[in-house]
Amino acid sequence: MLGRASAFFAFVATLMTFGLLAQANAQETVKIGAIYPLSGNAASAGTFSKAAIELAVDIVNNAHPELKDIPLAEGQGLPGLKGAKISVVFADNQGTPAAGQNQALRLITEEKVHALIGAYQSGITVTTSAMAERHGIPFITPESVASNLTERGFKWFFRTTPVAGDFARAYSTFIKEQKAAGQKADTIAVVNENTEYGNSVASVIREVFAKDGLNITQVIPYSANTTDVQPQVLQMKEKNPDVVIFISYTSDAILYAKTMKDLNWKPSIMIADNAGFNDPSFVSTSGALVDGLINRSSFAVGKPGSVSAIINEMYKKKTGHDLDDPSARAMQGFLTMVEAINRAGSTEPAKIQAALKATDLKAHQVVTGYNGVKFDEKGQNVLASSLITQLRNSVYVPVWPKDKAAGDVKLPYKGW
Amino acid sequence: MSSILLQVIVSGLLIGAVYALFASGLTLIWGMMNVINFAHGDFVMLAMYTAFVVWTAFGGGPLMSIPIAAIVLATVGILSYFLLVRHVMRGPMIAQILGTFGLALLLRYSAFWYFGSNFKTLPDNILGPPFVIGDIRIDAPRLLAGTLGLVVTILLHLLLTRTALGSRMLAVSEDATAAQLMGIRPERMQAIAWGLSAASTGIAGALIATFFYTSPTVGETLAIIAFVTVAFGGFGSVPGALVAGLVIGVLEALSAYWIGPVYKDVIVYTLFVLVLWTRPQGLMGKA
Incomplete structure (x- = not known):
């Protein structure tokens, strides 16, 4: 009897050990x-x-x-x-x-x-x-x-x-500095894709810029999943703003780069809010069309x-x-x-x-x-x-603030 | 008229002609067989990758990629007919929808697997500098795409209405059994219809690739326009697709320019619903 009981306990103990091991x-x-x-x-x-x-x-x-x-x-x-x-x-x-x-x-x-x-x-x-x-x-x-x-x-x-507020302040200070250095930056257009990302970043930029006395003259929301961006580019061509800020994903970023060249229009400062413009496949397909593009980044190769x-x-x-x-x-x-x-x-x-x-x-x-x-x-x-970078020969180079810069800002925007 | 407005209209017409071209392949299949090809957008995607491969492997521009894409896609179309469509047509409508939808996913994820998710583009100057007439700029790839789009759509229409082959195909679509009694083989005609439809889609894709990005999901973006164009123009009507494509192209461009790009779909779809309300068969479809 006792033998059986001890065998049983031994069995249970073994099970428990396995259980613990499994755990x-x-x-x-x-x-x-x-x-x-x-x-x-x-x-x-x-x-x-x-x-x-x-x-x-x-x-x-x-x-x-x-x-x-x-x-x-x-x-x-x-x-x-x-x-x-x-x-x-x-x-x-x-x-x-x-x-x-x-x-x-x-x-x-x-x-x-x-x-x-x-x-x-x-x-x-x-x-x-x-x-x-x-x-x-x-x-x-x-x-x-x-x-x-x-x-x-x-x-x-x-x-x-x-977050958006950080970039908006960085863009604002950057634009004001460029203005002080003699760049034309009196009129600003914001072009944003119209989901959570684009809408919220655009509205924060508008808020911060209004407070800082920067003049946003045109806001163009659009759907990122679009087949054609010619009308947007023509709207800008008509008003001809000095600065354009794009808040876009990859496919639309590629279309903007191509279409701006096709319709031969560029601002004197073009800023991209990261996202699509930082996708390596954007840089490899369209980098040569947007040379001198200003962007934000939190990463730079040291x-x-x-x-x-x-x-x-x-x-x-x-x-x-x-x-x-x-x-x-x-x-x-x-x-x-x-x-x-x-x-x-x-x-x-x-x-x-x-x-x-x-x-x-x-x-x-x-x-x-x-x-x-x-x-x-x-x-x-x-x-x-985050810091501000500029695209040079399809590589983003940190250019602002000065203590983190690896090169000088080169403006006006060159494009293609 | 301001030069910008004129440019908006010209741009709209050019993109509209391309819409017409890739919608005409879809409408052809519907007119012939009452089958909606949900893989249509992914056929366009396949043609775009063909153009890309022709460029990277042989350095060939559109002159080379258009015929190659037409042949490749015609093959894919005929294979799809014999291996899939012919079988699902015997089943209920839902089987046809799910069958071609499955084909769409198969093509899309094969592209993901083979080409990866990266966006590709053809070189921007593949056809040289744009044409400048006064203040109007016409990008060479778009001009080629728009013109060829018109030409191919009209040729397709002439083939269907003015040739013996066209008559045989229409006979099969009217009444397959009667056509068979007249000595026409319905299966062969239907296979030819799939081949023709896919070939015209191939031409459209190779043209679109010259000014658009290529990615595995690009078919999704383009297919919606194709379906709207077909429904608007009338199911089965190639001239309907042509008119609808041009109208949608210009309407999108104008409403995006005047009211704003996020509203262009509202305008286009409102007109779309209004047309279907008064003419459910579409602008030029048979009632």
């Missing part, structure tokens, strides 16, 4: 869901961001002593979770808010991810992060800039990128041997392209999430959330040119910053 095994990978446009009109940009996140996974999971300033790069995996590895489940938002939302739900309920990042287009970040909020899963957007994203009172939402240069080389080896700004920001958002999970020492959502709130990365610990990462109570990174 320990389960903790060995941290699952992060990444929602990006992998099909649809922004697929090109989304695919470049995906490559940057995959590179970040490699940097965390494998030993990279050459990147020792970047948290978790030097060793293998997450020391805070006994060396656990990171795995990423990518999901395609197909360029629509509804598909993004469905994918977020799937990642949370079926893939059981511990955290989410995404979703490139601001309009899709709205719906995907709402899903994360409802299920209490930490969400970082590394690149969506629409101002209202951090105004919703969400508790699980964090944003590492600078001197050889610097963190940004090493990472750029790794990215180039992987994709054949230089690391572009939105993809670098995607990588930074991802690394911020992983660093917090490591500090949390757990995959429990509440602990990750607390760790994110306590994030305090210094300038030398980040890949992008931010002054660091530290979130305010709304989840916005207060140390995010």
Whole structure:
């Protein structure tokens, strides 16, 4: 009898041990869901961001002593979770808010991810992060800039990128400086795609410029998924503004570049608000048509041997392209999430959330040119910053502010 | 009339002629077989990539890519007919819709897989500098696309109405059984219709590639216009597609210029609904 009982206990004990082992095994990978446009009109940009996140996974999971300033790069995996590895489940938002939302739900309920990042287009970040909020899963957007994203009172939402207000102020100061230097900048046109991203950035620019006494004379909202932009360019040709600010995705950016050349019109200062104009496939197809374009960026490749240069080389080896700004920001958002999970020492959502709130990365610990990462109570990174770049021979060169510049601003805009 | 306004109208007409060309392939299939080809936009996409490959592999411009795209697409069209359409036509209407829609997704994701998601463009000066008449500038690729669009659409119409082959094809579309009794093979005619439709779509795609970007999803963007043009002009009517294409092109351009680009679709679709309200068969369709 006793023999049987002890055999039974032994059996139970074995089961329990296996159970515990299984649990320990389960903790060995941290699952992060990444929602990006992998099909649809922004697929090109989304695919470049995906490559940057995959590179970040490699940097965390494998030993990279050459990147020792970047948290978790030097060793293998997450020391805070006994060396656990990171795995990423990518999901395609197909360029629509509804598909993004469905994918977020799937990642949370079926893939059981511990955290989410995404979703490139601001309009899709709205719906995907709402899903994360409802299920209490930490969400970082590394690149969506629409101002209202951090105004919703969400508790699980964090944003590492600078926001529209930051760029609007940078553009305003930049234009005023150019004006003082003798450039013509009396009339300004804003041309924006009409979803969350374009509309919100345009309205913030209008607000900030009005306060700063800059004269916006023309606002042209349009649909990014358009077959023809000739009428827009002709509207500008007629009013002939000195400065044009484009807030566009990739396909429309390509059409503007071509059409402005076809119709032979250019302003004396042309500014692009990142996004489509930073997509490597825009630069390779249309870079030669928009030489001298002013843009914003949070990433610039530094001197050889610097963190940004090493990472750029790794990215180039992987994709054949230089690391572009939105993809670098995607990588930074991802690394911020992983660093917090490591500090949390757990995959429990509440602990990750607390760790994110306590994030305090210094300038030398980040890949992008931010002054660091530290979130305010709304989840916005207060140390995010951006600089102004100019396209020269299809390469974006930092030109402003002066202390971060690698060359002088050359105006008027050259074009083709 | 200000020169800018004139430029708006000219631009609208040129893009309208291209709409007409790629819509005429779609309307031809409908007129012949009462099948809506949901893969039509992706046929255009395939033709655009053909033009791109012709350029990168052989350095060939439109003169080379137009015939090649026409042949490649005609082959794709005939294959689609024999391997897919012929079979789904025996099923209910929904099978035809889902069948060609499935073909659309197959082509689109094959393009993603093979060409990647990057945008491609042909060199901007592939046809030389634009024509300048007074203050009006006409970009050479758009002029070629607009003119050839008109020519091919008219040729397609003449082929259907003035040749023995056209009569045989129309006979099959009127009554396949009766045509068969007259010694016409319906399957062969339908395969030819798919080949012709796809070939004209191939020409349209190779032309559009000279001034537009190419990406795996470009077909989605273009297909909507094709469907609207066909419904507006009348299902099955090639001259209808021509008139509708031109009207839509100019109307889009004018409303975008006068009222604003976000409103152009409202104007175009309002007119569209009004036309269908009074003439549900479209401008030139048979009632």
